[in-house]
Amino acid sequence: MRRVLNPALLALVAFMLVSTAACVDERIVYRDRDLTGDIPTGHEGFVGLTSQESNLTVCGNCHVSFQGEWEQTAHADAWATLQNSGHAQAFCENCHTVNQLGNLTEAAGGYATTGDARYHNVQCESCHGPGLAHVQSPGDDNIPLAPLAVGLDMTTGCGECHQGAHHPFVDEWAESGHGTALDYPAGRPECASCHSGEDALVAWGVRADFTEKEAVNQPGQHLAITCAVCHDPHSADNGGQLRFPVDVPNEEQNLCMKCHHKRGTPDMASQNRGPHSPEGPVLLGYGGWWPPNLQFGQTGDTATIAATHGSVANPRLCAGCHVNAYTATDDVTGAQIISTGHLFAATPCTVNGVPVPGDCAPAERTYRTCTDAGCHGSENVARSIEQVAELRIGSLATQLNTMLAQVPATEFNHNDGRYSTAEGARFNYQLAALFPGSTIHNPFLVEALLIASIQQVTNDYGIAPGPGVSLNRQLGQN
Numbered sequence: 324m325r326r327v328l329n330p331a332l333l334a335l336v337a338f339m340l341v342s343t344a345a346c347v348d349e350r351i352v353y354r355d356r357d358l359t360g361d362i363p364t365g366h367e368g369f370v371g372l373t374s375q376e377s378n379l380t381v382c383g384n385c386h387v388s389f390q391g392e393w394e395q396t397a398h399a400d401a402w403a404t405l406q407n408s409g410h411a412q413a414f415c416e417n418c419h420t421v422n423q424l425g426n427l428t429e430a431a432g433g434y435a436t437t438g439d440a441r442y443h444n445v446q447c448e449s450c451h452g453p454g455l456a457h458v459q460s461p462g463d464d465n466i467p468l469a470p471l472a473v474g475l476d477m478t479t480g481c482g483e484c485h486q487g488a489h490h491p492f493v494d495e496w497a498e499s500g501h502g503t504a505l506d507y508p509a510g511r512p513e514c515a516s517c518h519s520g521e522d523a524l525v526a527w528g529v530r531a532d533f534t535e536k537e538a539v540n541q542p543g544q545h546l547a548i549t550c551a552v553c554h555d556p557h558s559a560d561n562g563g564q565l566r567f568p569v570d571v572p573n574e575e576q577n578l579c580m581k582c583h584h585k586r587g588t589p590d591m592a593s594q595n596r597g598p599h600s601p602e603g604p605v606l607l608g609y610g611g612w613w614p615p616n617l618q619f620g621q622t623g624d625t626a627t628i629a630a631t632h633g634s635v636a637n638p639r640l641c642a643g644c645h646v647n648a649y650t651a652t653d654d655v656t657g658a659q660i661i662s663t664g665h666l667f668a669a670t671p672c673t674v675n676g677v678p679v680p681g682d683c684a685p686a687e688r689t690y691r692t693c694t695d696a697g698c699h700g701s702e703n704v705a706r707s708i709e710q711v712a713e714l715r716i717g718s719l720a721t722q723l724n725t726m727l728a729q730v731p732a733t734e735f736n737h738n739d740g741r742y743s744t745a746e747g748a749r750f751n752y753q754l755a756a757l758f759p760g761s762t763i764h765n766p767f768l769v770e771a772l773l774i775a776s777i778q779q780v781t782n783d784y785g786i787a788p789g790p791g792v793s794l795n796r797q798l799g800q801n
């Protein structure tokens with residue numbers, strides 16, 4: 324039985340509204356034609372498509388720019404993808420259509436209750452929820468907002484579909500550092516732009532509304548770095564629907580480096596502070612404190628000691644090592660396991676061949692990320708290169724630390740208005756010792772910084788390095 328709904332007749336023709344929401348300058352166009360047509364009984368407020376032929380969502384009649392962007396995304400073809408797979412079954416369908424999955428609605432609706440073709444594909448309402456009331460009379464009281472949160476119980480947001488054995492995105496993400504919001508101290512809003520999802524969006528100029536916007540203003544309610552922080556829910560302009568590219572070697576433009584660059588070089592205003600998420604500047608070759616005696620190469624206007632890992636040899640840069648999907652075979656059960664790379668671990672620990680979160684010895688880690696792109700001949704080669712670099716950097720760091728212990732305490736006075744050699748050398752020691760990733764991110768730079776720091780401490784304080792540590796570069800030349 325089909326019930327004909329009163330068509331959403333709207334008074335104005337082509338009345339346009341321009342707002343500066345999200346990444347697009349939104350154009351909202353009012354329509355005076357019937358947008359919804361017949362909606363089958365049991366819809367629970369989901370309206371779906373106006374036209375299946377042109378894949379025009381009911382929402383897209385008015386939200387013209389969003390419709391244009393969404394059409395370019397994989398979500399817009401999800402039904403065809405399922406059918407073309409050759410093994411579509413009934414239980415596959417809810418994740419490839421509009422229904423209660425992905426939005427705040429719990430009760431079944433849309434495709435789940437009607438099986439109607441108007442709900443094919445992952446449409447606006449998959450995330451925004453049922454929009455009938457809004458479509459009939461758009462107003463402040465009925466705006467269908469999408470969640471930015473990702474419920475760890477998988478009852479809301481992207482994770483309601485992007486989960487499970489075939490695509491465990493949310494399952495892995497929840498175990499990563501991005502999956503939990505750091506409870507930074509109250510009254511430190513300057514921490515928020517990297518440590519909370521909602522404030523990262525504000526910092527990036529995305530001022531859109533989402534369901535939790537009011538709630539997250541309260542202390543202790545911050546959102547983690549959720550899916551829609553890194554991914555643009557609407558636009559496929561960047562690969563993987565990312566908000567910013569990952570292949571641009573620029574800390575202001577690269578998605579990962581936009582957060583991973585707080586203090587890669589010393590901040591003269593806070594002289595006692597060590598490195599803080601220094602990964603971007605280290606990878607790109609200009610991180611650390613540069614003692615006057617350090618010889619350097621030049622990239623444009625910037626002095627750099629670049630490493631292969633931050634070069635065109637590794638075009639996806641951070642993501643090239645930290646975000647790689649692959650399949651593994653469980654050694655015990657023989658099952659094919661898919662890993663999405665959303666643990667964000669470059670060399671994740673494995674149990675029975677399957678990536679797991681946490682820490683472990685190198686022998687228990689997979690180094691596939693180093694071999695899959697054809698960079699290193701085998702996992703064992705990569706593993707042993709890493710160990711050689713770690714030994715070398717470790718011995719230089721220990722040496723420098725021993726020397727710093729002999730420097731008079733007055734040299735570490737951060738209130739004397741002077742950035743001393745000792746303070747700079749300590750910054751470099753911390754860069755090497757407290758951030759094990761630095762050794763992999765840029766072994767050439769870190770070795771050069773430590774050698775130059777040791778030499779500068781000798782020059783300025785007359786403290787000689789102990790015997791047995793070579794001050795010639797061993798890890799490669801610039």
Ligand code: HEC
Nearest residue numbers: 344351381382385447451454458461462463466467468532
């Ligand atoms: C008939 C035209 C029309 C249709 C169809 C329509 N909208 Fe809207 N929408 C509007 C107008 C007009 C506004 C601004 C309302 C206001 O600010 O009071 C709006 C506002 C919104 C907003 C808030 C934007 C902001 O800047 O805060 C969202 C989100 C939204 N619509 C989503 C949807 C979704 C999802 C659908 C489909 C279910 C949809 N709209 C269908 C006209 C429409």
Ligand code: HEC
Nearest residue numbers: 397400401404418419425449481484550551554556563564
């Ligand atoms: C209703 C289920 C559902 C929801 C909700 C959903 N997705 Fe998807 N998503 C899919 C399906 C199915 C595909 C595969 C479509 C295809 O390949 O045709 C997909 C594809 C994608 C892709 C592209 C993958 C590729 O291979 O190009 C990205 C990125 C993505 N989703 C991110 C998100 C994000 C971020 C959210 C939340 C803001 C989200 N999705 C919400 C079901 C969903």
Ligand code: HEC
Nearest residue numbers: 404405408410411412414415416418483484485486487490
């Ligand atoms: C729990 C939700 C869910 C179910 C159930 C589901 N899918 Fe998907 N499907 C997705 C998501 C999410 C993606 C996008 C994954 C990605 O980009 O890695 C996807 C992508 C796909 C793709 C694109 C290729 C790929 O693997 O990325 C095909 C084909 C597909 N699904 C077929 C199926 C079939 C066949 C079934 C049933 C046997 C099924 N799906 C059931 C959520 C689901």
Ligand code: HEC
Nearest residue numbers: 507508511513514516517518581582583584585599600601
């Ligand atoms: C420019 C972005 C940015 C800002 C601003 C920022 N951080 Fe961070 N912070 C990061 C990133 C990225 C990491 C994780 C990378 C790392 O540990 O190297 C991190 C790591 C941390 C850690 C270690 C977390 C852990 O689990 O090990 C703490 C603690 C921390 N930050 C506190 C703060 C505080 C407090 C503030 C405000 C005074 C702040 N951060 C401001 C980007 C930032």
Ligand code: HEC
Nearest residue numbers: 344345382386389390393446447450469531532533551556
């Ligand atoms: C994969 C999930 C997803 C899909 C599909 C999706 N949206 Fe959104 N939408 C969101 C999220 C999350 C936000 C808030 C964050 C942002 O704007 O990037 C949002 C924001 C918006 C806003 C802006 C609200 C504001 O305050 O400016 C509008 C309007 C909107 N969506 C309309 C649409 C329309 C129309 C479609 C379909 C053509 C659509 N969306 C498809 C998840 C989605």
Ligand code: HEC
Nearest residue numbers: 481482485492493496501548549550553562563569642646
């Ligand atoms: C810290 C940033 C970040 C977060 C958070 C994040 N992703 Fe991703 N995601 C990436 C990157 C980087 C890629 C690789 C894209 C590329 O290189 O083309 C990716 C890839 C994907 C893909 C495959 C896209 C494709 O083209 O094959 C899907 C689907 C996806 N993510 C979904 C999710 C979901 C769902 C969540 C939340 C549970 C999430 N992501 C959280 C950064 C992120």
Ligand code: HEC
Nearest residue numbers: 499500501505517518523548578579582641642645667668
């Ligand atoms: C919005 C800011 C933001 C963006 C964008 C971002 N990160 Fe992070 N990342 C963080 C913060 C904050 C932490 C530390 C979380 C904590 O420990 O509290 C972190 C932690 C990490 C960690 C340590 C992981 C762990 O599980 O402990 C890695 C590795 C990482 N990020 C890599 C990346 C990569 C690769 C990208 C780009 C695809 C990226 N990040 C994008 C903010 C960000």
Ligand code: HEC
Nearest residue numbers: 579583602603606632640641644669670758759760761763
């Ligand atoms: C050549 C591969 C590679 C590249 C490129 C790379 N990483 Fe890493 N990263 C690693 C490895 C391997 C570790 C693990 C070090 C350990 O725990 O022994 C690591 C560690 C980390 C950590 C943990 C903190 C630390 O220093 O130990 C963070 C955060 C991180 N990387 C973020 C990033 C970001 C952001 C980028 C891009 C600016 C990036 N990585 C580029 C391989 C890489």
